[in-house]
Amino acid sequence: MAEESETTGRDHDGEIDHPVFAALYDLIPQSLFLRTHREYLARDLSGRVLEIGVGNGAMFPYVVEGASDDLEYHAIEPDPNMRSRANRRARESGLSVDLQDARAESLPYRDDTFDVVLSGMVFCTVQDPDAALAEVARVLKPGGEFRFLEHVGTDGWRRSGQDLLNPVWEQAAGGCQLNRDTVDRFADRDEFAVAEIRRLEFGIFPVTPFVRGTLCRRREPPV
Numbered sequence: 001m002a003e004e005s006e007t008t009g010r011d012h013d014g015e016i017d018h019p020v021f022a023a024l025y026d027l028i029p030q031s032l033f034l035r036t037h038r039e040y041l042a043r044d045l046s047g048r049v050l051e052i053g054v055g056n057g058a059m060f061p062y063v064v065e066g067a068s069d070d071l072e073y074h075a076i077e078p079d080p081n082m083r084s085r086a087n088r089r090a091r092e093s094g095l096s097v098d099l100q101d102a103r104a105e106s107l108p109y110r111d112d113t114f115d116v117v118l119s120g121m122v123f124c125t126v127q128d129p130d131a132a133l134a135e136v137a138r139v140l141k142p143g144g145e146f147r148f149l150e151h152v153g154t155d156g157w158r159r160s161g162q163d164l165l166n167p168v169w170e171q172a173a174g175g176c177q178l179n180r181d182t183v184d185r186f187a188d189r190d191e192f193a194v195a196e197i198r199r200l201e202f203g204i205f206p207v208t209p210f211v212r213g214t215l216c217r218r219r220e221p222p223v
């Protein structure tokens, strides 16, 4: 059996296994402040769609609401505690999901597979965000959309507070980083054109601000 690391909460051989965080995540009354933004992610979904880091399946009811008849929904989640919850939520929501045990940094799909890739508060937690973004670009069809909602690092005294709290926070919140500059990372990729990136002044310190947006997979790299 794998030995657990005291500092990362992960096994030395790399497993992601956070039973307490998964149980607590169920208790957060997210619909109060995330409903509109989850609706943004789930708007007009059709074709082949992938959700990365699906967690407990909180997106599923929103996906069902707006789903077209030809929707084929795929999802990945590396934490078994989250995956079992997501499977249950899929059954309760009546959503047919092909849910795989995988990480965003190494997606088990061919190039140019998906029309849309969704990510809700995942890039704060993935271990290698640049590799994950490259994988999202690889599996998206040219012209496909990457839609995201993420909490990010802020500035000024709040940023200093996030930096200070981060070591404790990542232990308690399944590896989540409070102070990642995710927007810069998203805006800088050659594979994507930015359709929209919007900063949202909501959330409760230290989990604020949020950004949401849509990147479009370019058909050709920029010259």
Ligand SMILES: C[S@@+](CC[C@H](N)C(=O)[O-])C[C@H]1O[C@@H](n2cnc3c(N)ncnc32)[C@H](O)[C@@H]1O
Pocket (backbone or CB within 6 Å): 016, 052, 053, 054, 055, 056, 057, 058, 059, 076, 077, 078, 079, 082, 102, 103, 104, 105, 119, 120, 121, 122, 125, 126, 127, 128, 174, 176
């Ligand atoms: C804060 S939760 C968000 C869950 C869900 N997306 C939502 O909208 O509520 C972050 C999720 O990312 C997952 N995760 C952690 N590392 C990951 C990785 N390398 N690739 C994909 N997902 C990962 C965690 O297990 C957790 O379920």
